[in-house]
Amino acid sequence: MNSAKLVVRxxxxxxxxxIFTLAGIAIGIASxxxxxxxxxxLKNEIKREATALGANLVVIPKSACVYEQVSILTGEQLAxxxxxxxxxxxxxxxxxxxxxxxxxxxxxxxxxVPVMGVLPADMQRFKGWEIxxxxxxxxxxxxxxxxxxxxxxxxxxxxxxxVTVRGERLPVKGVLKESxxxxxxxxxxxLAVAQKLFKSGNLVSFVAVxxxxxxxxxxxxxxxxxxxxxxxxxxxxxxxxxxSIVGTVNVTLQLIAAVSVLAAAFGIINTMLTATYxxxxxxxxxxxxxxxxxxxxxxxxxxxxxxxVLGGIAGVVGGxxxxxxxxxxxxxxxxxxxxxxxxxxxxFDVKVMAGSILFSAIVAILAGVYPAWRAARLSPxxxxxxx
Amino acid sequence: MSEAGARDWGIVKGEIMTxxxxxxxxxxxxxxxxxxxxxxxxxxxxxxxxxxFTCIVGPSGHGKxxxxxxxxxxxxxxxxxxxxxxxxxxxxxxxxxxxxxxKRIGFVFQFFNLxxxxxxxxxxxxxxxxxxxxxxDQAERARALLAQVGLAEKCAARPSELxxxxxxxxxxxxxxxxxxxxxxxxxxxxxxDSAAEAEVLELLFSLHRQGKTIVIVTHNNDIARQxxxxxxxxxxxxxx
Ligand SMILES: Nc1ncnc2c1ncn2[C@@H]1O[C@H](COP(=O)(O)OP(=O)(O)O)[C@@H](O)[C@H]1O
Ligand SMILES: [Mg+2]
Numbered sequence: 371m372n373s374a375k376l377v378v379r380x381x382x383x384x385x386x387x388x389i390f391t392l393a394g395i396a397i398g399i400a401s402x403x404x405x406x407x408x409x410x411x412l413k414n415e416i417k418r419e420a421t422a423l424g425a426n427l428v429v430i431p432k433s434a435c436v437y438e439q440v441s442i443l444t445g446e447q448l449a450x451x452x453x454x455x456x457x458x459x460x461x462x463x464x465x466x467x468x469x470x471x472x473x474x475x476x477x478x479x480x481x482x483v484p485v486m487g488v489l490p491a492d493m494q495r496f497k498g499w500e501i502x503x504x505x506x507x508x509x510x511x512x513x514x515x516x517x518x519x520x521x522x523x524x525x526x527x528x529x530x531x532x533v534t535v536r537g538e539r540l541p542v543k544g545v546l547k548e549s550x551x552x553x554x555x556x557x558x559x560x561l562a563v564a565q566k567l568f569k570s571g572n573l574v575s576f577v578a579v580x581x582x583x584x585x586x587x588x589x590x591x592x593x594x595x596x597x598x599x600x601x602x603x604x605x606x607x608x609x610x611x612x613x614s615i616v617g618t619v620n621v622t623l624q625l626i627a628a629v630s631v632l633a634a635a636f637g638i639i640n641t642m643l644t645a646t647y648x649x650x651x652x653x654x655x656x657x658x659x660x661x662x663x664x665x666x667x668x669x670x671x672x673x674x675x676x677x678x679v680l681g682g683i684a685g686v687v688g689g690x691x692x693x694x695x696x697x698x699x700x701x702x703x704x705x706x707x708x709x710x711x712x713x714x715x716x717x718f719d720v721k722v723m724a725g726s727i728l729f730s731a732i733v734a735i736l737a738g739v740y741p742a743w744r745a746a747r748l749s750p751x752x753x754x755x756x757x
Numbered sequence: 758m759s760e761a762g763a764r765d766w767g768i769v770k771g772e773i774m775t776x777x778x779x780x781x782x783x784x785x786x787x788x789x790x791x792x793x794x795x796x797x798x799x800x801x802x803x804x805x806x807x808x809x810f811t812c813i814v815g816p817s818g819h820g821k822x823x824x825x826x827x828x829x830x831x832x833x834x835x836x837x838x839x840x841x842x843x844x845x846x847x848x849x850x851x852x853x854x855x856x857x858x859x860k861r862i863g864f865v866f867q868f869f870n871l872x873x874x875x876x877x878x879x880x881x882x883x884x885x886x887x888x889x890x891x892x893x894d895q896a897e898r899a900r901a902l903l904a905q906v907g908l909a910e911k912c913a914a915r916p917s918e919l920x921x922x923x924x925x926x927x928x929x930x931x932x933x934x935x936x937x938x939x940x941x942x943x944x945x946x947x948x949x950d951s952a953a954e955a956e957v958l959e960l961l962f963s964l965h966r967q968g969k970t971i972v973i974v975t976h977n978n979d980i981a982r983q984x985x986x987x988x989x990x991x992x993x994x995x996x997x
Pocket of ligand 1: 752788
């Protein structure tokens with residue numbers, strides 16, 4: 371017999387309570403890890419999207435608030451309110467490249483997919499797109515689609531197949547090389563084709579602008595504002611305001627995570643206090659057999675730690691399963707839309723897993739201190755006389 | 758009259774034993790719970806010779822268990838001293854007192870002696886673990902002790918699978934785990950039928966013949982009649 375064996379025997383003696391306590395810890399730790407990694411990946415993903423956007427400035431409706439800015443980064447649908455005349459005026463300004471974008475949405479197999487109408491040649495130059503398979507648009511109003519790599523893979527689209535957008539069957543011209551940004555998820559159409567399909571007349575959602583000289587960015591902002599009655603936001607401003615929202619989301623997520631861990635800790639305290647009460651007599655027997663107070667304390671603390679380690683392992687496994695099965699579905703929300711593909715894999719990181727289990731064990735040990743102290747404090751006679 | 762009474766347990770009465778292994782001087786114990794004070798012991802002085810078979814008798818609630826607990830270092834007296842094999846217990850810290858309980862004394866109580874989640878063998882091994890015996894040296898000795906109490910076949914049984922008498926014999930095997938000189942038994946047969954009681958007593962007397970000092974609280978007059986020394990506790994003092 372050794373302490374570990376004794377602890378295992380004690381921890382598993384009440385199957386039901388053991389399993390429910392464990393489930394509580396597992397859920398607490400799983401949500402803690404999931405929420406934290408969601409929050410973290412949210413931030414990284416936003417930064418990456420801002421880079422992938424490739425614009426220094428974005429022209430948006432004057433009334434646009436931070437939520438529209440989020441939409442630009444996520445590729446969410448954005449109402450088309452900017453006229454092509456306004457676009458032409460912006461494009462006429464010297465020293466900048468401006469591309470109009472119409473953001474819409476369609477469904478393939480009942481899954482929403484972002485659609486973007488672009489000026490083919492200008493956009494390719496603007497983004498530096500490379501073609502992974504097939505070809506690019508031949509003419510600015512050719513009815514056809516160029517597909518982001520991830521969407522192409524997900525729905526089995528390739529050059530030669532057709533994709534249905536708004537009831538219109540369009541030939542797939544080509545597939546873009548994977549870039550890691552939201553372009554991978556988007557179906558691109560020539561602007562004219564998109565405007566016709568989505569009946570948005572001659573309107574676009576926003577205009578992405580790249581300036582020749584970054585030092586003069588403020589000057590360009592003024593110039594654009596003088597030229598058209600629209601709002602202009604720099605990518606840095608956009609990043610800042612979006613990140614501040616994400617910050618709020620993060621705090622909320624962290625709070626939920628903390629509460630779930632706290633609930634798990636109370637579950638352990640409750641279970642261990644019940645155990646000390648139930649085993650009062652056995653504690654007395656152990657003392658009669660020569661157990662010191664510190665031995666009793668250690669045995670009970672080890673039992674809590676056992677809950678922590680086992681619960682942590684179960685939590686990590688649960689978290690992995692949640693990430694694998696549920697994460698694709700939470701990508702529908704504007705904020706969680708950032709969490710896609712590779713970043714959810716953050717939880718698969720061995721360091722994160724080991725850290726979670728360690729964290730769980732530490733929480734459990736802290737939660738076990740009071741019950742263990744109660745057990746160790748029992749006087750032998752009091753414990754022995756208890757029936 | 759129980760069957761046990763008809764038996765001769767082979768206690769060698771009258772054998773002269775001079776060395777004292779347990780000695781108490783003017784033991785007092787007062788329990789305080791709230792405003793109520795219970796004077797469980799009021800000045801108990803006794804000497805128990807090494808290798809003797811001593812019975813403690815007396816009415817319920819008169820301090821027998823309290824006396825056993827003080828002798829065994831499970832509790833500390835309000836006043837007075839306990840000497841075990843020359844060691845004065847009040848001079849020991851909690852750790853050293855625990856070590857005395859682990860190595861020099863074996864306890865058996867009236868009921869619920871065993872750890873319910875462990876097998877018979879593991880119950881014996883726990884006692885060795887607490888005395889610091891390495892794990893690899895435990896199993897063989899535990900099995901030998903269980904064989905000695907006639908439970909070689911029950912090593913893997915849980916307490917719930919054992920009869921009352923068998924449970925008490927496991928508790929005795931466990932009390933012997935670290936070869937203590939002294940066995941303290943608080944009504945070990947109080948919960949048993951007479952057949953099981955006879956088996957347990959047979960075992961105790963054979964341990965006595967092997968040289969153990971046995972102190973037993975009992976209501977069984979037949980045992981008391983054969984003991985070398987009978988201590989009558991009445992109202993917290995020794996009568997006679
Ligand atoms: N832990 C305790 N707290 C308060 N009173 C106690 C405690 N243990 C025993 N007593 C009281 O001390 C007296 C002696 O008890 P005990 O030694 O158990 O007697 P016996 O073993 O002879 O039946 C009784 O009145 C009992 O109620
Ligand atoms: Mg008693």
